[in-house]
Amino acid sequence: MSYSANLAMVLPELVLGFGAVVLMLAAAWGGQGATRAISIASVFVLAGACVALAGPASYGGDAFAGLYRADAFAAFAKVLIFLGTAVAIVIAPGFFARTAGDDLKPEYPVLLLLSAAGMGMMVSASDMLTLYVGLELQSLAAYVLASFMRRDQRSAEAGLKYFVLGALASGILLYGISLVYGFSGTTGFTGIADAYAGADSLGLLFGLVFVFAGIAFKISAVPFHMWTPDVYEGAPTPVTAFFASAPKVAAMALAVRVAIEAMGPATGEWRQIVIFAALASIILGAVGAIGQVNVKRLLAYSSINNVGFALIGLATGTPAGVASVLIYMTIYIAMTLGSFLVVLRMRGEDGQPIESLASLAGLSRNQPGLAAAMAMFMFSLAGIPPLFGFYAKFAVFSAAVAAGLFPLAAIGIAASVIGAYYYLRVVKTMYFDDPAPAYGRSRDVVEGGVLVAAAVFVSPLGYLAIPLLGVWTTAAAKALF
Numbered sequence: 001m002s003y004s005a006n007l008a009m010v011l012p013e014l015v016l017g018f019g020a021v022v023l024m025l026a027a028a029w030g031g032q033g034a035t036r037a038i039s040i041a042s043v044f045v046l047a048g049a050c051v052a053l054a055g056p057a058s059y060g061g062d063a064f065a066g067l068y069r070a071d072a073f074a075a076f077a078k079v080l081i082f083l084g085t086a087v088a089i090v091i092a093p094g095f096f097a098r099t100a101g102d103d104l105k106p107e108y109p110v111l112l113l114l115s116a117a118g119m120g121m122m123v124s125a126s127d128m129l130t131l132y133v134g135l136e137l138q139s140l141a142a143y144v145l146a147s148f149m150r151r152d153q154r155s156a157e158a159g160l161k162y163f164v165l166g167a168l169a170s171g172i173l174l175y176g177i178s179l180v181y182g183f184s185g186t187t188g189f190t191g192i193a194d195a196y197a198g199a200d201s202l203g204l205l206f207g208l209v210f211v212f213a214g215i216a217f218k219i220s221a222v223p224f225h226m227w228t229p230d231v232y233e234g235a236p237t238p239v240t241a242f243f244a245s246a247p248k249v250a251a252m253a254l255a256v257r258v259a260i261e262a263m264g265p266a267t268g269e270w271r272q273i274v275i276f277a278a279l280a281s282i283i284l285g286a287v288g289a290i291g292q293v294n295v296k297r298l299l300a301y302s303s304i305n306n307v308g309f310a311l312i313g314l315a316t317g318t319p320a321g322v323a324s325v326l327i328y329m330t331i332y333i334a335m336t337l338g339s340f341l342v343v344l345r346m347r348g349e350d351g352q353p354i355e356s357l358a359s360l361a362g363l364s365r366n367q368p369g370l371a372a373a374m375a376m377f378m379f380s381l382a383g384i385p386p387l388f389g390f391y392a393k394f395a396v397f398s399a400a401v402a403a404g405l406f407p408l409a410a411i412g413i414a415a416s417v418i419g420a421y422y423y424l425r426v427v428k429t430m431y432f433d434d435p436a437p438a439y440g441r442s443r444d445v446v447e448g449g450v451l452v453a454a455a456v457f458v459s460p461l462g463y464l465a466i467p468l469l470g471v472w473t474t475a476a477a478k479a480l481f
Contacts, residue, residue: 009060009070010124011052012078016117019045020110027106035093035106042089042109046082046116053078062126066188069126071479076326076472077123077253080333084246085116087337087450092238094444095344098351099149099236108148112242115141119250123257128177128187131254135173135218138247139166145242146235158234165217165227173214179207189262197265208263212273215258218251221311222280225304229288232300237353240296241340244303245333252307252329256314256322260480267317274315275408279415281308286418290425294355295343298422299336302381305419306332312412313396316403322477324395327469331392331458335380338454341447342374349440360426362435370439371430373455380458382423383416388462 007014023038023045030037058075062068089109096104114137121134143166147159181187183203184195196204217224232240259270285305292298310332313324346354364371380389393416400409442448
């Protein structure tokens with residue numbers, strides 16, 4: 001294959017990388033005054049990366065001697081990743097403008113572009129080395145973003161915790177990769193699959209366990225979830241919204257690709273790990289959220305809980321199961337970003353953020369539109385019909401039943417009732433408790449527009465997207481098999 005053909009397949013990452021370098025130079029030259037222009041340009045760079053997916057980047061196959069794979073599965077995940085990254089960029093200026101003591105730096109959108117480039121490499125990796133390089137590029141940018149508010153002690157603490165625990169997880173993943181390479185003789189997914197299809201090897205089994213443990217940290221699945229509540233609470237809210245959306249999709253897509261392409265012949269082995277992580281995440285995420293009084297920590301446990309449901313689709317190991325994971329992550333992004341957009345509007349008259357659950361009391365009387373949006377997101381996250389979140393859970397449970405995993409589906413359905421409790425508690429607080437002091441009014445048009453779009457998508461109108469979503473996710477899933 002020609003070098004130009006290889007470059008055409010990695011065009012989205014080239015656009016992001018080149019755009020990030022140019023904008024970094026513009027930031028160094030223009031200083032603080034260039035922040036707004038660089039943020040706008042970053043969104044256009046992400047749009048350009050999406051346009052680049054229309055070519056060989058979505059169907060080209062293997063590039064650079066099997067290090068990178070351009071297929072429909074990667075293209076679908078990248079659209080979600082770029083969308084989540086763009087939202088994290090456009091909602092940041094309003095947050096930092098209203099937060100005393102911290103201004104938005106021009107490096108913020110550049111870091112997000114670099115992180116998006118790493119995530120693009122992650123979902124297109126067809127070699128363990130590409131996987132690790134992409135994951136580290138995403139992670140290094142994320143560590144800086146978590147501690148972006150340098151004058152905020154909580155943000156600095158969140159960045160340090162994320163860095164220390166992330167380094168530990170990277171070490172675990174790297175050790176697993178070294179075991180897999182040592183016993184298979186290759187880092188390519190195709191060669192690894194051939195090794196797993198051969199004679200049973202204890203070394204390959206240990207490698208599988210360590211690789212999945214490292215990936216579980218990135219998706220914040222139990223028992224590698226411990227960083228999530230602290231980092232979500234301490235990081236700036238736009239960064240938290242980013243962590244809960246784009247990197248979550250990238251890590252889940254990475255887990256799916258590794259499980260199906262690299263370790264498909266060992267489905268019986270990794271399925272046990274995935275089922276345990278799924279059920280443990282669903283139950284712990286639901287139980288852990290019950291006692292939370294901080295909204296961002298509550299949404300962190302909600303994220304853990306939702307990862308568990310997505311893993312049910314992966315546990316099937318079937319094309320229908322993979323398609324259900326993609327459907328779940330698509331709807332999950334809208335629900336989560338919408339919830340964090342409501343959190344962005346939880347501010348006092350002085351503009352300072354308020355994150356306590358008690359401050360939502362009586363919101364339906366002070367700001368009925370904001371309360372209605374939050375109620376929609378909570379009901380949707382709980383999977384209550386007719387909101388679109390119900391279809392997400394229906395898709396993964398249907399795939400589990402079709403694969404014969406009846407006990408897994410039954411336990412997952414029963415455990416979802418626990419999660420409904422704390423979602424409904426938020427709605428009860430907004431509509432039935434005595435009013436707390438009213439929030440200050442926000443006139444951010446962009447932020448409000450994204451909030452309305454997310455609310456419309458999770459409403460019953462979202463069901464109109466099912467035909468298109470079904471065709472796209474099915475094609476993406478078949479690309480792995």
